[in-house]
Amino acid sequence: MGIRTFVWMVLATVLLGPVSPAVGRIKLITLPVRERVEIQLDHANTTLVEEERIVPLVRGVNQVDFSWANTRIDPDTIIFRVVPHAEENEDAPEIHVLSVSYPPNEKALVWQVSSSASGSARVRISYILDGLQKSFSYRAVASRDESTLTLSQYMRLQNLSNEEFGESEIWSGFGQDFNKPIGINETREMLVHRFQNVPITKTYTCNPAKFDYLDKKENKLRVHMHYVIKNDAAHQLGQASLPYGKVRIFQEDSRGTTAFIGEDWGKFTPIDDEMQLFLGVAQDIVVRRTIEKHEQQHVAANAYHHEIIVKYEIENFKTEPVTLNIAEDLEYVRREVRLEPRLPLEWELGNRTTFAGGMDKEKSTLKDVVFKVDLPARAADGATEKVTHRLHVFFKNEW
C-alpha cells in the first residue's frame, strides 16, 4: 500500500499578521520527512507515537500543516515540541507555537509557529494513535525432567493504523528497545526477553467447583496438571510483571528436539505472584469424591451447626510418585448440602480431617482451602495403593 497518510507542509513564507487558514493561498511548501520515530508501548492500552522532523522555518510566523487522513490519531493528544540542540547554543532560534487551527471535515491541523531566525529546527510530534497495538505471547521449553524451563517472552506489534512506519524505535516499557520498521497491516513479533533455567513446579490439582468432575456418576474428579512459574528473582524472573498472553509449552524429548505439550492463557502476573499454566487433564490420577457425612447440630431456635465430611479415595497409576493438591471451595460444599448462602461463611476444621500437615495456609483463603497429598507410584507389579483422606468441616451458626 505505502500510502503516506501523514503529510507535513511548511509554508516557506513569512506571514505578516494573523493567518486566516480558510483563505485560499498560493503557497510554496516543503515536505519534511520523518527523521526518527519512537513507538511507546509502555501504557497498558494506548500507543504513543513520537516522530522527529527537521522543519525549515523562516524568521517570523510560519504555518505548519499536519494531516492524518485515513488514520485514527486523537487530535487532542498531539504535542509539538522543539528538540533542543545537544549543546548550549545561544544562536539557536527561539521558536514558539502561537496557535493551532483545526479545519472542518478534515483530519488536519495548522500550527502557527514563530521563529526568531531563519533556519531548521528539529521538532518532535507526539500523538496517540489507534490501531497500532501490542500483545504478548510466550514460548516455554521444559527440560526433560520438567524441573526447569526456558521462557521466551515475545511482543507482537500489529499495525492496523493505516500508516507505515519506517525504522522505528519500539519500546514496550521494559526490556530492550527494538529498531524495526512496521508496514501497514503488518504484524511483527519481537523477542523481548529469554529467561533461562526458570524453576517450575508441576502440580496436579482437583477442585470440583473450578474443574468439575471427570465422571460425575462415578464421583471421579477431573485432575488438572499445571506448570507453576513464580515471578520472582529466586526463579530467574521478578524483573517486571508478566503481561497477559498465550503460553505455548514444549518439552525436550529424547531425540534432542521438542514436543508441543499444551498451551494456556497466562494471566497478568505481578512480581512475587504465580503464573499457573494448565497443560491438560491427568487421567492417571483418579480421585473419587463423596460427601460421607452431613449432620446438623441444633444450637438454639432455628440455628444449627452443620457437620460435613468429604471423603477422597485416590489412586495414582503413574510410575512416579506425585503430590496432589485437593482444593475445595467451601461455598460450593455448603451449597451441595443445600445450605442457603445467606450468611457469610463461618467454618472450622474438624478433628477427623486426615491430611498430613493440615491446610496449605499460603494457598488457602477464607473461602478456598487447599490440602496436599503425597501419592506413591504404581508398584512394579502394576498394583496401586488406594489412599483415602477426609475433610471434616463444621459450618457454624446457620439458619
Next chain:
Amino acid sequence: MRYTICLILCLMFAAGAVAKNVDLSTVPDRQSVQLTIYNSEDLTLVRETRRVSFKPGINPLQFSWANTLIDPTSVELRFLEHADELVVLDTMFPHDKPQMLYWNVQSEFDGEAMVEISYFTSGITWSADYTCIADADETTLRLEGFVRVTNNSGEDYENAQIRLVVGKINLVEKIAQLARLSIKEVESLKAVDRNQLRQQAARSALAPSEGFDFYESGGKPKEIIKEGLSEYFIYTVEGTETIPNQWSKRMRSFEAKTVPFAVKYRYRPQQYGDQLVRLYVLTNDEASGLGTTPLPDGVVRVFRNNGRGGLSYLGAESIQYVPIGDKIEVNLGPDPRVIFEIVELKSWRDNIWVQLRGAEVFRRVDGGNVDIDAKASVVGWDVHALCSARIRNYTDKTIDVEFRCPFSGDVVFRSELNPVLHDFRTVEFHTTVPAGQKQDHYFELLSRKGRNEKQGNVTLETARIVVE
C-alpha cells in the same frame, strides 16, 4: 468565505417605507467584531461595529442574518458617535423574512457615525484543556493550559477580539432554539423574563469593547489576560483572531514550567471503583507558578518524561472548575507496579439472640450450648470479618496510600491503623509503604444484624488484631 450577516442602508425609500421591488442599498463593512463566549451555555455575545452614513431625517437600516444561529430578540443597535443626534424610532421584523429586521433611525446630522450592533448567537463554543508533562522522577511537572474556540455559528469571524467567560450563567431559554424561530414565534413564547436574566448575566459583567488594535505577536504566543468579574472570570485573547465557520482554534492560555506535585495512591471504591488508583495532586496557587486564575473545566492529559528523551502517556481525565488555591487531582488509574487487595481472613458470628414466636421474649445464645424452644427464631446477631488491606509496592519509591471505604449498617471498625471517620459511615486511614515492600493492614469489622442493629453508622475502636 461568506458573509451571512449584513447591514444594509436602504436609500430609495422615503420616510421609512420599505421598497418592495426596486431597491438600492449600500453595505457598510464590519470595522471590528468582538466575541464573548460562554463555556457553560451555548451562548456568545457578538459586538460588531460598522461605519454608517446618515442623512438628516429618517434612515432605514436593514439587518439580516440568514443561515446563522442568532437570537432575533437579542439584536440591539447602539450609536458610538453622534449618539445625541441619532435615535432609533422603531424596529420592524418583516413577516415574510424571518432572519431580518429594519431599524428606522432618525438623524439630526448629515455624515458618518460608528454604530455598534450586538446580538446573541449560538454555535460558538470554547473549551479548556491541559497538558501535563512530568519529570522523569515525578516531582515537578510542566503544565500548559489551552483554550479552544470552535465556530459552528454559520458565520465567519475575521480579526475578532475574543473573550471567554469562565463560570456558569443562568439562561431561561436556549439561544439555539430561539435562533430557529421567527420573531413572531419568539414573541408568542413566555416572554416575561426571557431577556432579563440573560442580558444581565452577559452584559452587566462585560465592559464595552476597547479599540481592536492589530496585534504584532513579536514571536511569542499571545497573552491571554485574565480578570475576575462578579462570579465569573474573563479570559481576553490579546489582539484579534480569525475563526472561519466550522473551524476551531486552540491557543495557549498559560504555562507553568515547574509545578511541584505529589503522587498519591487512593482506595476509594465509591469514587474510583474497586481498585487502588494513582493520582497526581497539585495546587492551583502561586507557589506552584499558578494561582492567577481559576482553571475552567477541561480534560487534563498527562505524560511523563520517560528518561530516554521521549514521553510516556499516563492518562487523561476531565477536571471540574478549580478555584484559585484549590487542588487539581488527576486520576491516572491503577498502577501495575502497586498491587492492592482486601483479603478476608476469617468470618464468624456471635451475640446471637432468639425470640420466641409470638412473644416479646428474647434470649441470648451463649456458646451454642443453650437449647431454646424450637418455636423460636434467630432475630439478632453480630458478624465479624477479619480482613487485611494488603499492599505490595514494586515501585522504586515509598508510596502514600489512602484507604477510604464506606460500610453500611451498624458497624464497628477495630484496628490499630489510627483511622478517622470521613463521614458517619466511611472509614479513612493513611499509610506509607516503602519501595519493594509488602504490608498487611489488619482490621476487624463487626456488623450488628437483625435486632442487634441499633445504629446506621460506623464506630471506631482501637484494638490489637490477632491473626492466627
